[in-house]
Amino acid sequence: MIFEAWCQLTAISDPGALNNSGRPVLRKTPEQNVCKLLCIQVNSHIYMAKAETPRDVRRWFAAAIRELWPVAVGSLSLRKGPCIRPNCPTCASGEGHSSYALYGRRANRRFSIYVPEKLVPEVRAAIQNGRELQDLINQAGVRYVSALKRQYSQTK
Numbered sequence: 509m510i511f512e513a514w515c516q517l518t519a520i521s522d523p524g525a526l527n528n529s530g531r532p533v534l535r536k537t538p539e540q541n542v543c544k545l546l547c548i549q550v551n552s553h554i555y556m557a558k559a560e561t562p563r564d565v566r567r568w569f570a571a572a573i574r575e576l577w578p579v580a581v582g583s584l585s586l587r588k589g590p591c592i593r594p595n596c597p598t599c600a601s602g603e604g605h606s607s608y609a610l611y612g613r614r615a616n617r618r619f620s621i622y623v624p625e626k627l628v629p630e631v632r633a634a635i636q637n638g639r640e641l642q643d644l645i646n647q648a649g650v651r652y653v654s655a656l657k658r659q660y661s662q663t664k
Contacts, residue, residue, distance in 0.1 A: 559658060560654070564655065565651045565652045569644065572644050573644060576637045576644075577637065578630070578634040578637065579638040579641050580634035580637075580638045581612055581642070582611050582612030582635065582638075583611050584608060584610055584611075584623065584632060584635060585608065585609055586608055587607055587608070587609055588603075588605065589604050589605060590604055590605070607622060607623075607625075608622075608624075608625060608628050609621060609623060610623050610631060610635075
């Protein structure tokens with residue numbers, strides 16, 4: 509309990525210590541990372557040990573994802589290629605034209621969407637939020653099943 513309070517105090521005193529969903533951000537030095545990761549383990553152990561109900565898990569999940577917008581799944585890539593103009597000096601020099609694309613899958617088919625350079629930071633943030641959402645879904649699944657099992661064993 510004391511360590512949990514220390515972790516929360518550390519996060520409050522370091523505004524960059526938490527990301528948008530309230531989870532610690534990794535730092536540059538290994539010592540800082542060990543401290544943050546240990547904090548994550550202690551917090552998750554303490555929170556997982558309490559007797560949650562499926563309703564509690566639902567409330568936690570809804571609160572955790574409330575700030576995760578926009579979201580996207582996939583990868584952002586810088587691609588280079590020739591254009592369609594004949595005698596283009598950039599293409600003739602072999603340099604090619606650069607553009608960003610979001611790659612992903614929909615119904616087991618790959619797709620790509622052109623992303624204008626001005627939108628790249630927003631799309632990167634959406635992809636990061638999508639990864640955080642997937643992590644939260646995994647955590648919610650474990651917590652929900654644990655709560656269901658606990659509820660079932662109490663009704664027996």
